[in-house]
Each structure stands twice: as C-alpha cells, then as structure tokens.
Amino acid sequence: MSPTRRDFVVAGAAAALGTVALRRLAIAGPVPQGQPAQPVFTPIRRNVGYFTMRGGTIGYLINAGGVAVVDSQFPAEATACLAGLNERSGARGVDLLINTHHHGDHSGGNISFRGVAKKVVAHAKAAEHMRMPPGAQPPADQLFPDTTFTDTWSADVGDERIVARHHGRAHTSGDATITFERANVVHMGDLMFNQRHPVVDRPAGAIMRGWMTVLDRTIAAHANDTIYIFGHANTGLAVTGDHTDLAKFRDYLGAVLAFADAQVKAGRSREEVLAMRDPLKGFESFGRFGQPGARDALTVAYEEVTMGPGA
Numbered sequence: 177m178s179p180t181r182r183d184f185v186v187a188g189a190a191a192a193l194g195t196v197a198l199r200r201l202a203i204a205g206p207v208p209q210g211q212p213a214q215p216v217f218t219p220i221r222r223n224v225g226y227f228t229m230r231g232g233t234i235g236y237l238i239n240a241g242g243v244a245v246v247d248s249q250f251p252a253e254a255t256a257c258l259a260g261l262n263e264r265s266g267a268r269g270v271d272l273l274i275n276t277h278h279h280g281d282h283s284g285g286n287i288s289f290r291g292v293a294k295k296v297v298a299h300a301k302a303a304e305h306m307r308m309p310p311g312a313q314p315p316a317d318q319l320f321p322d323t324t325f326t327d328t329w330s331a332d333v334g335d336e337r338i339v340a341r342h343h344g345r346a347h348t349s350g351d352a353t354i355t356f357e358r359a360n361v362v363h364m365g366d367l368m369f370n371q372r373h374p375v376v377d378r379p380a381g382a383i384m385r386g387w388m389t390v391l392d393r394t395i396a397a398h399a400n401d402t403i404y405i406f407g408h409a410n411t412g413l414a415v416t417g418d419h420t421d422l423a424k425f426r427d428y429l430g431a432v433l434a435f436a437d438a439q440v441k442a443g444r445s446r447e448e449v450l451a452m453r454d455p456l457k458g459f460e461s462f463g464r465f466g467q468p469g470a471r472d473a474l475t476v477a478y479e480e481v482t483m484g485p486g487a
C-alpha cells in the first residue's frame with residue numbers, strides 16, 4: 177500500500193470513527209526514532225481501560241470504590257501512568273496492583289507504586305521469578321508482590337469483581353489472566369502477542385504446547401463478546417481484540433510446533449532448522465522469525481519437539 181493511499185485510509189477511518197479511533201491508530205503505529213513514547217489512556221468499557229507507552233500494555237479500573245492496575249511497564253512509564261490515574265481518580269491511590277507475570281516490561285515499574293499500591297498480587301511463580309529471574313539479573317530494588325496464589329485469586333473493587341486465574345505453564349510458569357467480570361474484559365499479559373512472534377521463556381518454565389491449552393481454557397472461561405487486552409501487538413495492530421484473536425494465536429503456536437516437528441522428521445539438523453527465518457506459511461503477518469535464542473519461538477519449538485518440555 178502506498179503512503180498516499182495509507183494516509184487516506186487512516187484519515188478517512190479516523191474521521192468516521194472519532195477521536196478514540198484516532199488515538200488508537202496513532203498509538204498503534206511505530207514510535208519515530210528519537211521521539212519518546214507518549215502515555216495514552218484508552219477506555220474500553222465500564223470503568224476499565226488500557227494504558228500504552230513503552231513495554232507490556234497496562235490495564236486499569238477506576239470506579240467509585242477504588243482503583244486497580246494490571247502490570248506496570250518500566251519505572252518512568254509507571255510514573256506517567258500513575259500521574260494519569262491520579263488525575264482520573266482524584267488521587268485516591270491504588271488499591272490493587274496485579275502482575276500478569278514477572279518479565280521486566282510488565283513488572284519493572286512496580287517500584288513506582290511503592291507507598292501507593294495497598295496490595296501487590298501475582299502468581300506464586302511470578303513472584304518468585306520477580307526476585308530471581310531465570311537467566312537474568314535480579315532487580316536491585318523493587319516492590320514485590322505481597323499476595324500470591326497458585327490457581328485463582330479474586331477481590332471486589334467497588335462494584336467490580338476481579339478474578340486472576342492460572343491455567344498452567346505457557347509463556348512462563350507463572351502467567352495469570354486477570355478478568356474484570358462485570359466489564360467483561362480480560363487482561364492477558366503476555367499470553368497474547370497479536371500477530372507477532374512471542375517471547376517463549378523456556379528458562380522460566382514456558383511450554384508452547386501448554387500455552388495452546390491455556391488459550392483454549394481462557395476462551396472457554398469467558399463469553400463470546402469478552403474483550404481481551406494483549407501484552408503486545410505487531411506494528412500497527414490493536415492491543416485489544418476478541419476470542420478469534422486468541423484462537424489465531426493458538427493456531428500459530430501449533431503451526432510453529434508442527435513446522436519444527438516436520439523439519440526434525442525430514443532429518444534436518446538443529447542448525448539448519450534454526451537458520452530458517454522465513455515467515456511461517458499461513459501466518460505471514462507475524463513476519464520473519466527473530467534470532468535463535470533461549471526465548472525464541474522457533475528455538476523453543478525445536479527443543480520441545482526434540483527434548484520435551486523444560487524443567
């Protein structure tokens with residue numbers, strides 16, 4: 177698509193859909209090099225919305241009974257998010273900070289909530305990995321979870337009920353989905369990469385086959401009109417969507433595993449398989465595979481096929 181045509185489509189779509197759509201289109205695009213990312217708050221429905229700046233998408237709830245935040249990006253971004261939340265809530269502080277998992281682009285900003293968040297919640301494994309991330313340096317200082325769970329955890333904030341669920345090992349061994357039940361909105365953390373090759377943290381217990389099951393269980397646990405917030409999206413794509421987006425991502429994970437399996441059965445070596453960086457047939461929108469590595473989807477698929485799930 178030529179730039180002229182693209183500009184026309186963007187301008188036309190924005191005019192037709194209004195300011196919210198314009199902001200979504202604006203934030204979905206790449207940040208020009210050298211320009212800092214801007215903080216953007218986007219309401220979804222019934223007091224729940226999402227915040228984007230840099231790092232994994234943050235979810236938030238502000239109602240008459242309290243304020244809840246899901247994930248925290250990095251310290252500077254968390255500070256910008258908190259300033260915006262305070263503007264919108266009348267500076268009522270934060271009742272709950274929930275981490276979907278331990279990765280630094282989702283929990284690194286917890287430190288900015290010290291003395292502000294009354295409670296910090298995460299899966300027990302996520303909390304453990306925040307203190308000691310497998311294959312990475314532990315943080316020098318951080319606000320760690322004070323409340324952990326293994327299967328489910330829930331709390332009421334005003335007239336909203338928040339439910340955290342762990343459906344098994346997937347992106348890490350400690351992922352949780354966070355459901356705002358009355359709003360009918362779910363924060364997926366990094367269980368959802370929208371049409372983008374995911375990080376698969378095998379050193380932290382990821383299992384791609386398990387991830388497919390987790391997505392199926394998440395779809396089954398929610399309604400057809402549930403809106404899901406995604407941890408990340410490919411350039412220009414939305415960070416929210418519906419169950420069809422989850423199903424597509426599940427199918428992608430299955431396709432990477434099938435691809436790796438077919439290469440092994442054809443007698444190709446590890447080096448030959450990991451050198452294949454072309455887009456996966458049927459999932460071209462995900463783009464080329466990244467560099468081989470412990471957290472690369474194709475590498476992990478190869479290791480799962482040849483060695484089984486990691487410890």
Ligand SMILES: [Zn+2]
Nearest residue numbers: 277279366375
């Ligand atoms: Zn992650």
